Amino acid sequence: MTVLIVGSLNTDILVRVRQAPQPGETVLGDDAQIAPGGKGANQAVAAARAGASVAFCGAVGHDSFAPVPREALAAAGVDLTHLRELDVPSGVALITISDDGENSITVASGANARLSAADLPADFSGVTHLLMQQEIPEATVLAAARRARAAGAQVMLNAAPARELPDELWLLLDLLIVNEHELAQLAGGPEHQEEAAARSLLARGVGTVIVTLGGRGSLAVTPDQVLEQPAHKIEVLDTTGAGDTFCGVLAAWLAGGVGLADALKAANVAGALACTKLGAQAAMPTGEEIKAALKS
Template structure:
C-alpha cells in the first residue's frame, strides 16, 4: 500500500490507522430465557457460531466504519481459525500478522438473556500462545500506526511489549486483571466498564469519582463505559460525561468492543478524546440493536442515521 495519497500528492499516509494486538475467538452463542443459577441447567436456543474475540471485534468495528486496520494475534489451524480469517478478510481487516498455531482456536461460550444481557466464558486456545516475540517481530507495523489497540485476552507480556512500541496505546483492561504500573502509564486512554473499574480500584463508586481515581493510578487518560448511559472521560484532571442514544437493546455482546474500536479510529484521525468517545457511544448503541458481536457492527452510514 502506498504511503502517499491516492493520486501521489498530499501528506504521507500511514499504512494502517489502527493496529489491533489481541484475541480472535469463535463465539458459540445460545439464547436463554434466564441465566442459570449455580448447579442449575436451563434449556436454550439452537447453537449459533459467530466470529468474535475482543481483538478481532475491535478490528472489525473500526474497519466497518472506514478505518484501515491490521490485526496481530494467533488462531488455530482449524475450522474456527478459517472462519475467523474469512470474516476479517470480508470486512477488509489485514490478517497478515494473524499466525496459525498448533492449538485449537479460542472459543467464547456466550449465553444471551431475554433483555440482551450476556454471560461469557472464554477458552483462550491459540490466543494464549501470542508472545512478546510475535509483537517485536512486527515492531515496524506497530510503530507506524497512529494508534495501537490492546486488550487482556492475550498474555500480558505481549500486551506490554505492544504498548511500549505504540505511539498511542488504547488499552481496554478486559477481562479485568492486575497489571503493572508501567502498562497503566502507557494507557491513553485506559478503557474499562463500571465493573472492571470497581475491580481495579477494589471498591465500587460513582463513575466520575472512579474515573478520577483511575487517572491517579497513572494512565494518561481514562474512559469508563456505562452501557446505555454512555461514558465518562477523564484527562488532564477534568471529567466529562458522554451521553448515548437511547435504543432498544437486542444483544449487548461485543458492544464494548464496538465502542473501543470506534474510539481508537477517531483518535487515530486526530479527534479529541471526548469527541471520539461521543462518536464511539453512538457506535456502541447501534451495535446492540442486532444480535451477535461482529454481525451487529454498524457502517458509518448507519451511525449517521442513528
C-alpha cells in the same frame, strides 16, 4: 493513519435462552449459532467498519475453528499480515443470551493465551494508534505498549477482563477504557463513584480514563476535564459486542483526527446501535450508520 489491534480472536457459539441458567440448572435454548468473535477481532472489525485502516495481530490454531474469525476479519478489510498460526487449539467462546438482552460468556482461550512478544510486528512505523485488550498474556500487552510508545503511537488498552496492571504499563497508557465493574476492580473501590475512581487511576500514570456505563452512557476523565456522554436511546436486543464496538469506533475516530469529545460521542452511538441486532460482529454499524445516528 493505521490502527493496530493486538488481541484475541475466537469462534463464538451462541445460544438464546429465556433466562440464564443458575448453578446446577439445565435450560433449553434456541438453535446454536456459530459466529466470529474475540475482543480483539471484534474491535478490529468495529474500527474497520467505522472507516479506519486496521491491522490485526493475534493467533489461531490449525483446526476447524480458525477460519471463522480469520475470514470475518478479511471480509471487513482488516490487514492480517501479523495473524499467527500456532500448533494449539483456536480460541472458542460459549455465549448464552437471555431474553432481556444480557449475556454470560465462557472463553477457552486456546491460541490467544500463547500469543507472545515474538509474534508482534517488528516495525510499528505507520501505526498511529495501538488498541489492546486483556484476553492475551500480560507480557505481550506490555511489549506491544513499549514498541508503540517508542514509535510515537497512541497506546490504548481496554482492560477487559479486569486484572491488576504492572506499574510500567500504567505509564505507557495514553488511554484506558473500562466499564464500571472493571473500574471498581482496578481502583479497589465501590461502584457508582466513577469520577473519583478514574482519578485514582490517572494518579498511576495513565493519560485518560474512559468508563462505559451501559444505559447511563459514558464518561471520560483527563487531568484537566471530565466529559459526560449520555446514552443513545435504543431498544436493546443483545448487548454482546457493544463494548467492543465502542472501543473499536473510539480508536477509529481518534485515528481519523477527531477530538476526544466527538470520538466519545460516536463510540457511544455505535455501541448502542450494536445492541439493536443479534451477535457481536454482525451487529456492528458502518461509518455511514454511525454518522446518520449522530445527525438524528
